[in-house]
Each structure stands twice: as C-alpha cells, then as structure tokens.
Amino acid sequence: MATKKTNSDRIMRIYNLCKEHFGDVRFVGIKYHAKIGWIAKVQFNGDYENLMADGDTSIEALRSLKNRVKKIIKRYNSV
Secondary structure (H helix, E strand, C coil): CCCCCCHHHHHHHHHHHHHHHHCCEEEEEEEEECCCEEEEEEEECCCCCCEEEEECCHHHHHHHHHHHHHHHHHHHHHC
C-alpha cells in the first residue's frame, strides 16, 4: 500500500532540492491569497531572488514551484 504524500512532504522535497543546489534556504511554504489563490514560495538567504508559483490548489502551487526549481537547476547544470 502506497503512502499518501502530504503538503509537508512536498515542502521538504522542495527545501532539500533548493538546499542541495542553491545553499542556504530561509523559508519554503504556502499560503492562500484571496485574489490569486494558493502561492508557494522559496526564500533564500544568499544572493538569489525569491521563487514563487501559484495554483488553484495548494498541491498545484507546490508542484509548479518544484517544477520551476527543477527547470532552473537543469538550465544551470547545462551551462
């Protein structure tokens, strides 16, 4: 029987990806904004800017943020 992923699991996955490739991570989380919907955000302590993604559900927002981080890592590694 497969275990169900929680938002906490998704946040930890994004945190570990960012920490491994970018270094010091201050914050990874989600919040609900009335006009936009769910927003997932990563804040870095270093020279990097914050990354954000939104979605209709918290799961979609986290998935979009993870894909965005992976795309940046892939682009960085190909250069």
